[in-house]
Amino acid sequence: MKAALLLVLTIWFSAQDAGFALPTSCSLPPSKWCSSLDTAIQCGVLKQCLEANFTRSHQTDxxxxxxxxxxxxxxxxxxxxxxxxxxxxxxxxxxxxxxxxxxxxxxxxxxxxxxxxxxxxxxxxxxxxxxxxxxxxxxxxxxxxxxxxxxxxxxxxxxxxxxxxxxxxxxxxxxxxxxxxxxxxxxxxxxxxxxxxxxxxxxxxxxxxxxxxxxxxxxxxxxxxxxxxxxxxxxxxxxxxxxxxxxxxxxxxxxxx
Incomplete structure (x- = not known):
């Protein structure tokens, strides 16, 4: 399977399982979605990134x-x-x-x-x-x-x-x-x-x-x-x-x- 197709499949899989749709303007792998405010907005995951950061900051276990x-x-x-x-x-x-x-x-x-x-x-x-x-x-x-x-x-x-x-x-x-x-x-x-x-x-x-x-x-x-x-x-x-x-x-x- 070609690498480009793998990237698309990875993004699609993660977006589907997380319960949100990925905008067509987002071409980054999932690991980069929350790398910056602009990227999170572009990929349509700002809410999820903010929630994830909040969760991480409060994880004590x-x-x-x-x-x-x-x-x-x-x-x-x-x-x-x-x-x-x-x-x-x-x-x-x-x-x-x-x-x-x-x-x-x-x-x-x-x-x-x-x-x-x-x-x-x-x-x-x-x-x-x-x-x-x-x-x-x-x-x-x-x-x-x-x-x-x-x-x-x-x-x-x-x-x-x-x-x-x-x-x-x-x-x-x-x-x-x-x-x-x-x-x-x-x-x-x-x-x-x-x-x-x-x-x-x-x-x-x-x-x-x-x-x-x-x-x-x-x-x-x-x-x-x-x-x-x-x-x-x-x-x-x-x-x-x-x-x-x-x-x-x-x-x-x-x-x-």
Whole structure:
């Protein structure tokens, strides 16, 4: 799917779920709607932005922490990230945080002062994992870019287009310097340590933790309706979006063999 179409679909999905129509004059991604007064007016979401800012300023309870341990080319991981995690975050980002750890069922081996990696779905997956890891270290727009990549028919080929779409100021050569250099290697090592340190150890991906905890019950609830799970677990005043609940099941795993 082309990046431009992904942008339109993302805007349409968020606008429909939030209950308001998006003016045709708005061409910005959802993450930019509340970036300024003029933008909020142009996109027809001034009321919603003001309400969101008010809600955030009065949130005193800790957000629900959702962590996704995944690999870039695992079909089940892509499905969960695109169809469940990202849409939930768009609607509930004021009461939830998302941590992405792209490593999954990879294997790490020391090679001098560096590490080499073998990935479940081959070298291209290792490259995808590394690109997404470096994105998270270099731009605060990493999640929309990763969503765009994982939505595409070709995760790797779409990476630069998606980066240009959501973070045009990002220098692609610098990003690839991270991917191919010592910085990316060390960042991936941290992903390996986080994944290998999971308790209980992961048996498949996507592997989901909520507030640092993984149980089969939480995994099932997150796979069935992450939106409802986050709304139910947040201890503060629920945002207006939590008034309606969608139930869609996404359960497809890449097992750790």
């Amino acid at each position: 800790a957000p629900v922490e959702v962590a996704l341990y995944y690999e870039s080319l695992c079909p089940g991981c892509r499905l969960f990230l695109v169809e469940m995690l990202f849409p939930t975050w768009l609607l509930l980002n004021e009461i939830m945080t998302v941590t992405l750890v792209p490593y999954g069922n990879a294997r790490e081996k020391p090679d001098g002062q560096k590490y080499v990696y073998e990935c479940q779905h081959g070298e291209q997956e290792c490259l995808g994992n590394m690109i997404e890891t470096c994105l998270m270290n270099m731009t605060n727009m990493a999640f929309p870019i990763i969503f765009c990549m994982e939505s595409s028919s070709d995760v790797i080929k779409s990476a630069q287009t998606c980066a240009n779409l959501y973070s045009p100021q990002l220098n692609w050569d610098s990003l690839m310097g991270c991917v191919k250099g010592d910085q990316g290697n060390q960042l991936m090592h941290q992903n390996a340590l986080k994944t290998e340190g999971l308790n209980p150890p992961h048996q498949y991906v996507p592997w989901i933790t909520v507030n640092g905890v993984h149980t089969e019950e939480l995994q099932e609830k997150a796979s069935t309706s992450l939106f409802a799970l986050v709304c139910s677990m947040y201890k503060g005043t629920k945002p207006e979006a939590c008034g309606g609940t969608k139930r869609t099941h996404f359960k497809s795993y890449c097992h750790n063999e």
